[in-house]
Amino acid sequence: xxxxTQPDIHITVSEGASLELRCNYSYGATPYLFWYVQSxxxxxxxxxxxxxxxxxxxxxxxxxxxxxxxxxxxxxxKPSVHWSxxxxxxxxxxxxxxxxxxxxxxKGTKLSVKP
Amino acid sequence: xxxxxxxxSHQVTQMGQEVILRxxxxxxxxxxxxxxxxLGQKVEFLVSFYNNEISExxxxxxxxFSVERPDGSNFTLKIRSTxxxxxxxxxxxxxxxxxxxxxxxxxxxxxx
Numbered sequence: 242x243x244x245x246t247q248p249d250i251h252i253t254v255s256e257g258a259s260l261e262l263r264c265n266y267s268y269g270a271t272p273y274l275f276w277y278v279q280s281x282x283x284x285x286x287x288x289x290x291x292x293x294x295x296x297x298x299x300x301x302x303x304x305x306x307x308x309x310x311x312x313x314x315x316x317x318x319k320p321s322v323h324w325s326x327x328x329x330x331x332x333x334x335x336x337x338x339x340x341x342x343x344x345x346x347x348k349g350t351k352l353s354v355k356p
Numbered sequence: 357x358x359x360x361x362x363x364x365s366h367q368v369t370q371m372g373q374e375v376i377l378r379x380x381x382x383x384x385x386x387x388x389x390x391x392x393x394x395l396g397q398k399v400e401f402l403v404s405f406y407n408n409e410i411s412e413x414x415x416x417x418x419x420x421f422s423v424e425r426p427d428g429s430n431f432t433l434k435i436r437s438t439x440x441x442x443x444x445x446x447x448x449x450x451x452x453x454x455x456x457x458x459x460x461x462x463x464x465x466x467x468x
Contacts, residue, residue, distance in 0.1 A: 284462050331399060
């Protein structure tokens with residue numbers, strides 16, 4: 242069965258430090274992979290996505306993620322975290338049925354940023 | 357930037373009452389979805405809708421739930437007789453091609 246694992250429930254980093262949020266997936270075919278961010282009281286905003294091609298994808302707000310098929314991972318990175326990045330981050334895999342996909346989400350990683 | 361809008365942002369309802377959550381998807385999108393997130397749990401797929409019919413639904417989406425696209429712009433989720441366990445954040449989402457899904461800000465439903 243398809244699944245997404247985000248091993249870190251809560252991470253705290255200092256402002257200006259680098260960030261890596263881990264995501265592992267289980268999916269039988271080539272996955273469509275996504276990262277979403279949810280700020281307090283807000284909806285889910287798409288940060289970036291991977292469908293095919295270059296395994297390093299760039300997203301909004303200075304985030305990037307790297308798809309590693311051999312490790313079934315799609316980790317999210319940012320070289321220098323800003324206080325406004327404090328939020329909850331969700332990794333998701335798109336389960337495609339024909340042309341349409343539904344998303345299976347991980348449990349999320351809450352990011353706190355300390356000054 | 358186009359966005360998915362949802363109303364209400366928060367609703368409190370008595371157990372057993374009917375609730376309708378409303379959504380305006382992004383205007384040129386063709387695929388519509390409802391997801392929910394119970395507090396502290398994963399975001400879960402409920403239903404997808406394409407070409408004026410349900411294309412897929414999860415086990416959660418039982419006979420208590422229904423969706424409708426009553427006109428060219430709105431997409432609604434109805435819960436016929438709410439239960440305490442229906443308390444959750446409900447996200448509407450839409451997609452143009454069915455692969456990249458954009459979410460609204462959610463509607464908090466509290467059943468008391």
